[in-house]
Amino acid sequence: MSDAGQADAIVSIDHVSKRFGPVIAVDDVSFEIRRNEFFALLGPSGCGKTTILRMIAGLEVPSAGTICVDGRDMSTIPANRRPINMVFQSYAVFPHMNVYDNVAYGLRVDGTPRAEIGPRVVEAIDTVQMAEFAARRPDQLSGGQRQRVALARALVKRPKVLLLDEPLSALDAKLREAMRLELAQLQRKVGITFIIVTHDQDEALSMADRIAVMDAGRVRQIATPGALYERPASRFVADFIGKVNLLDGKVAGRADGAVRLDIKGLGKIAIPCEGPVPKTVTVALRPEKIAVSKRPPRARTRVVTRGRIFEWAYYGDMSYMYVDTEGGLRLAVNIQNAARTTVDEIDIGDEVWLSFAPADAIVVTE
Amino acid sequence: MATAPAKTRRERPGPLDYTRKLWLRAIVLVTFALLYAPIIGLVAFSFNDSRRNIVWRGFTLDYYVSAWNNDSLIEAFANSLTIAIIATGVSTVLGAFVALTLWRFRFPGKAAYEGAMALPIVVPEICMGVAMLVFFARIGWPSGGPWPLNLSAITIAHISFCFPFVAVVVRARMAGFNRELEEASHDLGAGEWQTFRHVILPFMRPGLIAGALLAFTLSLDDFVITFFTSGPDTVTFPVKVYSMVRFSVTPEVNAASTILIVITIVATVLAMRFHNPARRREAAS
Numbered sequence: 001m002s003d004a005g006q007a008d009a010i011v012s013i014d015h016v017s018k019r020f021g022p023v024i025a026v027d028d029v030s031f032e033i034r035r036n037e038f039f040a041l042l043g044p045s046g047c048g049k050t051t052i053l054r055m056i057a058g059l060e061v062p063s064a065g066t067i068c069v070d071g072r073d074m075s076t077i078p079a080n081r082r083p084i085n086m087v088f089q090s091y092a093v094f095p096h097m098n099v100y101d102n103v104a105y106g107l108r109v110d111g112t113p114r115a116e117i118g119p120r121v122v123e124a125i126d127t128v129q130m131a132e133f134a135a136r137r138p139d140q141l142s143g144g145q146r147q148r149v150a151l152a153r154a155l156v157k158r159p160k161v162l163l164l165d166e167p168l169s170a171l172d173a174k175l176r177e178a179m180r181l182e183l184a185q186l187q188r189k190v191g192i193t194f195i196i197v198t199h200d201q202d203e204a205l206s207m208a209d210r211i212a213v214m215d216a217g218r219v220r221q222i223a224t225p226g227a228l229y230e231r232p233a234s235r236f237v238a239d240f241i242g243k244v245n246l247l248d249g250k251v252a253g254r255a256d257g258a259v260r261l262d263i264k265g266l267g268k269i270a271i272p273c274e275g276p277v278p279k280t281v282t283v284a285l286r287p288e289k290i291a292v293s294k295r296p297p298r299a300r301t302r303v304v305t306r307g308r309i310f311e312w313a314y315y316g317d318m319s320y321m322y323v324d325t326e327g328g329l330r331l332a333v334n335i336q337n338a339a340r341t342t343v344d345e346i347d348i349g350d351e352v353w354l355s356f357a358p359a360d361a362i363v364v365t366e
Numbered sequence: 367m368a369t370a371p372a373k374t375r376r377e378r379p380g381p382l383d384y385t386r387k388l389w390l391r392a393i394v395l396v397t398f399a400l401l402y403a404p405i406i407g408l409v410a411f412s413f414n415d416s417r418r419n420i421v422w423r424g425f426t427l428d429y430y431v432s433a434w435n436n437d438s439l440i441e442a443f444a445n446s447l448t449i450a451i452i453a454t455g456v457s458t459v460l461g462a463f464v465a466l467t468l469w470r471f472r473f474p475g476k477a478a479y480e481g482a483m484a485l486p487i488v489v490p491e492i493c494m495g496v497a498m499l500v501f502f503a504r505i506g507w508p509s510g511g512p513w514p515l516n517l518s519a520i521t522i523a524h525i526s527f528c529f530p531f532v533a534v535v536v537r538a539r540m541a542g543f544n545r546e547l548e549e550a551s552h553d554l555g556a557g558e559w560q561t562f563r564h565v566i567l568p569f570m571r572p573g574l575i576a577g578a579l580l581a582f583t584l585s586l587d588d589f590v591i592t593f594f595t596s597g598p599d600t601v602t603f604p605v606k607v608y609s610m611v612r613f614s615v616t617p618e619v620n621a622a623s624t625i626l627i628v629i630t631i632v633a634t635v636l637a638m639r640f641h642n643p644a645r646r647r648e649a650a651s
Contacts, residue, residue: 057553058552058553059549059552059553078552079549079552079553080552080553080554080555080556080557081555084553085553085554086549086550086553088546088549088550089546090544090546092544092546092547092549092550094547094550094551094564094565094568095547095569096568096569105551105554105556105564106554106555106556109551109554109555109556109557109560109564110555150550153550153554154553154554157554157555
């Protein structure tokens, strides 16, 4: 895939920057989005992700750099002539038109032949399962239904790329969950490249094929959800995606395919790691990679430490424990409440043993 | 709980709880009566079969007939309607432009312009009237000419105090406009004009109708400014009624006023029906 990158790219962003007065919203960003990919731009608010989306749509003009869509430079092409459509955060469904007219709008202003408009609109409304609401006005629809209208209105134009700006943020938790699945299925069904902007990592991880993590106008890492979670390239990404324990380690030496680290509070540990490392590194340890037991674990290959439970957060399906270790660390540990009695067995103040496999710790050099 | 005071204090009613009090209802009733009794009286006495407007002498439509046959009254009425229609049309367009400019653009002196634009709303009418009189006299604006050119001075004066009302109403409406609607329209392939026609204008419409209605009624019944800008040949309805009243309040005046009230109410009802096409469509189905 990587060697065919150029041909595969539907959107290529080349050294793009955007300044709003003294503020640099997007700072020299370059990456490519592949055809038929579900791509997510993920980052904290104000990181520039929405600005990138709006530049792709043509609603903002880059201060520098070029954006190509399907091989064509978009610099001189206004928003209304781009093969791109967008689902806005507020959905922006036209309040004075019913569902049918909203969906037909994009075709009518294009001068599509009348005979063609009807069937295409009906098809798009069917795709988002809004057939029975076609005659309704937006003020008679729920938030989720309005979003479907916004989706149909964009899809009916058969864009090469569909942009979604925080599409689920206005929905309640249950509906958001359902829409996540639905959006992922829809993307596979229509076979259009989706680019979604979100600040919600669960959203990005569960839907996207690839995710670009952004911070302060820059792209920090682009990877598949799995790679992003298990192999974060920087402390920022490790911290932003999921829960993590960040430990400071001094490099004591190298063994084949691993570094020997002196980790404050844990001692000397060899952790698998390729490539060069600086003198001090960050070790990222995910809470679910740590095992908890009331007796000392047997396994010789694991890193073992003792501690006392300081705090306990119960989520139903699982719990987070915060353990103060004998080495003076406070580690977050995740346990599945696999048995109904799990919750009763361990309590705040209990002494527990923690252990993890060295291979489950991540050496982060940045 | 044990420390709770033995005497429970009576809750003071909230501001909206007072609507349950009998005395407040009585006051509301009296207020309404005082507000509307004169108007009802005016309408009722337009049917009074008496030259003097004091005692009820029986029902008649004679004064409507005589008002209809009073050529100068009809002429004044036609003048008023003409002025109102032209002033409404022009000030609606002008006010909409002003509102759009203030809504959309930033320019040096915007705040100052916004304040100055609204001046005709706050400046006392009598001052506006005098200012207009002096202005038209000074530049030598032709006061004569064939109808409806002879109404031009009054019409211009009316436009100048009507359009700020339209601008203010439309501007308030546009403040609630979601810019993403406009962006969505562009995104879906519409150009600037298509977006204006299909997205922005429909959103403005209730504001335009409300503003136009306001302008129409303001223009139709304006007395002070009109009085200063009208000549002997260009008498409007309110000015004519005033001159008739100086002789005596005849049922003829009542009849003419009643017709004015009816026209205003009909215009309001029409505007409200325009305002809400959704409800009308639902009612039809």
